[in-house]
Amino acid sequence: MTATWAALAAAVNAAPDLHGAACAGQWGLFDPADHDAKETAASTQQRHERAIAICRDCPVxxxxxxxxxxxxxxxxxxxxxxxxxxxxxxxxxxxxxxxxA
Known part of the structure; x- marks a missing residue:
């Protein structure tokens, strides 16, 4: 296992079990700006505002x-x-x- 895979495995193991999270299946809204796709700052802000609204009502x-x-x-x-x-x-x-641990 390379260091990259080890870091990924550690991150997955450290992540909490957020069963019932409102964000499930909507990961793209939560991602950082996509400069490779030439996403505009306004588009990123709108996407993040939708993500924050989802978080606000999330049961977990x-x-x-x-x-x-x-x-x-x-x-x-x-x-x-x-x-x-x-x-x-x-x-x-x-x-x-x-x-x-």
């Missing part, structure tokens, strides 16, 4: 907020728990996920 928002509070800066980007996380604007050292 409290659990998602608790999980999101454990994340390090730069660990996620896009909408998580009703908050827009922007990717880092400067170069940072490669992220190393903390050990999970």
């Amino acid at each position: 928002l409290a659990e998602c907020v608790t999980w999101a509070s454990t994340l390090r800066p730069g660990e996620v980007s896009g909408v998580v728990a009703g908050v827009v996380y922007r990717p880092p604007t400067r170069s940072l050292p490669p992220f190393q996920r903390r050990e999970t």
